[in-house]
Ligand SMILES: Nc1nc2c(c(=O)[nH]1)N[C@H]1C(S)=C(S)[C@@H](COP(=O)(O)O)O[C@H]1N2
């Protein structure tokens with residue numbers, strides 16, 4: 130028995146068996162209505178999640194991230210012929226397939242919503258999980274990546290409920306014993322009115338969710354256009370900087386040690402901003418003021434036109450635990466801060482420079498660290514490219530020898546020459562130290578913690594750092610035995626980390642190897658374990674391994 134179209138809902142066709150038996154109020158909800166609810170729900174979630182992703186400046190919207198992760202996960206033997214076959218259309222075809230897959234899932238979710246609340250939710254959990262996995266493997270952090278996915282997921286669940294509620298009510302109506310409704314005119318009229326109300330309710334809700342979807346789509350487009358514009362401007366930049374040429378001997382040649390030069394993609398990211406500032410070079414302005422003779426106001430071009438300084442500098446985070454990886458070493462290009470401060474003319478009495486980022490984050494750096502011989506700079510370039518947006522584009526500060534939270538302001542827009550007594554910076558007001566030189570540290574990268582290795586001669590290797598002081602020796606000790614001196618890689622100067630490697634003899638069984646460094650003043654790294662708060666962790670890194 131087929132229903133007659135009645136908007137998106139159908140009534141029993143006149144003259145049908147149902148009609149003859151008096152099923153006047155018996156109106157079915159069509160598959161079409163449930164499927165459309167599913168599709169609109171799906172689109173609403175995608176639009177909201179895209180808007181959030183654009184607002185957070187996540188490079189890829191979840192759909193693109195999923196498509197790219199499909200490319201990554203597909204074996205080359207499949208991808209390569211496909212690219213050859215489809216030529217430049219391959220990305221479009223892939224995106225189209227992803228979209229078709231999504232639409233099919235949305236239709237399925239809508240149809241399943243008729244009988245179950247759990248099955249459509251399970252579909253959305255699966256889709257959200259795939260998007261999250263794709264975003265995370267594309268380099269987005271967990272906190273940032275989970276937000277667009279969570280927003281999309283919540284939209285899916287809410288929209289599906291809102292849209293299917295009138296359909297559900299109509300379906301419930303159909304379960305009522307209404308065979309003899311025709312005989313009672315009041316009942317018949319009531320059924321017709323309820324049916325009509327449900328139908329109108331459904332259409333109103335379709336309209337509302339549709340409007341939300343359109344607004345979110347427009348918003349996402351605007352937000353990502355802004356980021357796209359700045360990205361494009363960044364890519365067009367021709368900075369007078371040189372590409373990184375890694376000095377000979379810095380690589381000690383043990384597989385598994387973190388590369389001496391950290392690529393921009395692998396460089397750790399730490400910032401409090403949820404949506405990172407997106408600043409076009411043309412809109413950039415830096416103010417240098419406070420206790421100075423002459424206030425300086427500089428554009429991006431003003432900085433580019435100055436003499437640029439370039440250096441290898443290892444940056445690390447005070448929150449790096451013993452053995453942790455919140456550290457990276459890059460080739461930075463920028464303007465020496467000491468030159469700018471000399472030009473501004475620092476007045477006596479000042480001992481600090483307060484920096485403010487475009488997102489309002491602040492930090493204070495000792496004036497001395499910015500005026501001595503070290504290459505403290507306003508960096509424009511990282512590893513030969515303009516700074517990546519999330520690493521502070523267009524301008525950030527880099528100061529060798531100090532933790533990032535007291536020196537490495539990203540999206541820098543304001544430098545105030547002042548005194549430590551006169552301000553409290555972002556982290557200082559939250560229990561962290563006012564001043565924080567990097568503490569000497571050493572880390573074991575090879576073997577992996579808990580690894581199985583062949584008994585006999587075992588290679589141990591890793592990195593050590595004491596920025597701006599320099600490392601003079603690294604030693605390892607197995608199971609508390611005597612210290613064995615490691616070989617050190619070369620370094621261009623004392624502002625970078627150094628790779629080290631040692632060989633030890635081990636019997637079969639369980640072992641633990643520890644490492645400690647010595648700096649160029651002769652200070653031996655302390656074994657006293659201290660937490661990262663308030664000014665950096667201390668203690669020896671050690672790892673267990675098994676020799677067989
Ligand atoms: N604007 C801004 N700059 C900032 C931060 C921040 O939260 N906001 N974090 C700082 C900290 S704690 C560190 S360790 C470094 C990290 O720089 P990276 O993300 O480029 O590795 O940036 C510093 N600069």
Ligand SMILES: [Mo]
Nearest residue numbers: 446447533534
């Ligand atoms: Mo940090």
